[in-house]
Amino acid sequence: MxxxxxxxxxxxxxxxxxxxxxxxxxxxxxxxxxxxxxxxxxxxxxxxxxxxxxxxxxxxxxxxxxxxxxxxxxxxxxxxxxxxxxxxxxxxxxxxxxxxxxxxxxxxxxxxxxxxxxxxxxxxxxxxxxxxxxxxxxxxxxxxxxxxxxxxxxxxxxxxxxxxEGTRCDEVNARLLRALAKAKASGNPIWASLEAALQFFLLANAESMELNAGNCLLLSGVAFERLLGPPPNALELATAFAARWTRFPGHTLDAAKRVKPDHKPEWIAEQLTWRVHRKWMKELYEQRSVTAHGKERDHLSSNWVVGQHMVIAAFVFPLLLKVMLSDAGLYELTDNEEVDCEVVDDLLDSDWGNPKTGRQPAWPTIVGEARGAHGLRRAVERAMSEAGRHPK
Structure with a gap:
């Protein structure tokens, strides 16, 4: 004993x-x-x-x-x-x-x-x-x-x-915690949607050795469809996602450097008018379906490999939740979060680097420069506002 x-x-x-x-x-x-x-x-x-x-x-x-x-x-x-x-x-x-x-x-x-x-x-x-x-x-x-x-x-x-191994947590978003508590207390449907989605998102991002990248991608796709509402197909999920992003700037496929539409001629003209994030969500759900059902379709384009999908999904899922809470009046996006939403299309259409040659991904440069420009713009706006209130 x-x-x-x-x-x-x-x-x-x-x-x-x-x-x-x-x-x-x-x-x-x-x-x-x-x-x-x-x-x-x-x-x-x-x-x-x-x-x-x-x-x-x-x-x-x-x-x-x-x-x-x-x-x-x-x-x-x-x-x-x-x-x-x-x-x-x-x-x-x-x-x-x-x-x-x-x-x-x-x-x-x-x-x-x-x-x-x-x-x-x-x-x-x-x-x-x-x-x-x-x-x-x-x-x-x-x-x-x-x-x-x-x-x-x-x-x-x-x-x-x-x-x-080698992980650490430097920041907890307490504002997001409070927003979720309000959503739960008020019975906002966002809370029920998150409850349905959360374990899929976490399991997809546990980096577990028991799950390969394809299955993690499947779980990410399920997390998005649970958060946005179960769609009948990839097109509907992409449309629902794009509707949440309309207030942020971005660019369409016809202006994209690396992202191409699907191969069916009758789809090309329409998809060239899509914002890049809409095409990404469609492909994410299609990859989820390939893993679940095992059926590849030659007429669908594939602009991102599985590993890239995983990074983007991990980045965008919390942003999407914040945007949904913001739209419901429960959360206020910070300047950095606004910028992150604004550059999603740029990130999706960016150079992912090449480990073999040592070329680094453009991702941190895109985010850093956009945040810097946003901060400078806000500083100028504040200075002009103060000058207007306190003229010399």
């Missing part, structure tokens, strides 16, 4: 693979970044020794115990760290919203030292803390579950998923 410890038993929930930059609240839960050595600040002096042992069962790829993580609290509980078994599922769903609001701030092709995120970082686990080091493990099975007893914290190890 494990060592007896004087404490009130409970059920802790944590995100072992990520330490948030600051604590955030989502519904009934608070996500608090914790250094393992400072666990007493969250768990109190009685529970901290056992909580530290529980945290240290999680090790990195080198086998070293984690030194920090994020702990989920339920402030309404008599003991905040005791989430309670009945609330674990709700805590897991809150962690999914947290993951979205962190992934929404991901920047791409920013270099080796830039923060990289994936959904696997935000996987939440629950562990009972009793009055000893003894633990029992429970694993879900189809139609049942598996329980493993006779284990202690000292002889149990959970290793970091390989795709979490």
């Amino acid at each position: 494990g060592q007896q410890i004087a404490m009130t038993p409970g059920f802790m929930v944590m995100l072992p693979w990520v330490k948030l930059p600051a604590q955030v609240s989502i519904g009934a839960f608070r996500f608090v970044p914790v250094d393992v050595d400072g666990a007493a600040d969250v768990f109190g002096p009685e529970a901290a020794p056992l909580a530290m042992k529980a945290m240290r069962t999680h090790v990195d790829q080198g086998g070293k115990p984690i030194t920090s993580c994020t702990v989920v609290l339920r402030p309404r509980s008599p003991v905040a760290w005791d989430v309670g078994r009945d609330h674990v599922d709700a805590a897991m769903r809150a962690a999914e919203i947290l993951a979205l609001c962190c992934l929404s701030e991901q920047q791409y092709f920013e270099g080796f030292f830039a923060a990289h995120l994936n959904a696997a970082m935000f996987f939440a686990i629950g562990m009972p803390l009793r009055q000893s080091e003894d633990i029992s493990l429970s694993y879900p099975r189809r139609g049942m579950s598996l329980r493993v007893g006779g284990r202690t914290f000292s002889n149990t190890i959970f290793q970091q998923p390989p795709q979490v």
Whole structure:
């Protein structure tokens, strides 16, 4: 038997693979970044020794115990760290919203030292803390579950998923969290659409070794169709997506450098009038259908490879959600988010670089220059406005 410890038993929930930059609240839960050595600040002096042992069962790829993580609290509980078994599922769903609001701030092709995120970082686990080091493990099975007893914290190890190596989270979009809370509280249909879409988006962006890129792309396509509303076909989904982007500038296929219409003569003239993002969404859904049904169609053009689709989908999905919330009066786009929406067509029609020759993607240059120009324009507008109010 494990060592007896004087404490009130409970059920802790944590995100072992990520330490948030600051604590955030989502519904009934608070996500608090914790250094393992400072666990007493969250768990109190009685529970901290056992909580530290529980945290240290999680090790990195080198086998070293984690030194920090994020702990989920339920402030309404008599003991905040005791989430309670009945609330674990709700805590897991809150962690999914947290993951979205962190992934929404991901920047791409920013270099080796830039923060990289994936959904696997935000996987939440629950562990009972009793009055000893003894633990029992429970694993879900189809139609049942598996329980493993006779284990202690000292002889149990959970290793970091390989795709979490080298990741970190520098920013949580708290404004998006608040907007989603308003959407949920008001019964706005955007919330129901996101609930239907979110797990598909997260699984597509978990960078799991068990899923190949084609299946991740399928999941991304499903996420978009759930968010926008199930369409009867690729054309309808592309039309629904384009309708959300009408207020942002862009360019059409006839002005595109690299994006071509489909090969059917009767479609070419019309598609040349489409904005580039509409063609991309049509192709994304068609790729989803190819993976699901296994039927290639020679008359359809393919302007992006699977890996490019994955980056674009990961970038655009949170933007689309923000635009939908903005249209509903629940969210105000920042200047950078406005620019990101404005350059989607440019990014889709850009040079993706060549790793063999060392040529870098044009993506960060396009985003950086557009944000710089936007910031300069806003500064000039503010200066002119102030001069108008305060004439010399």
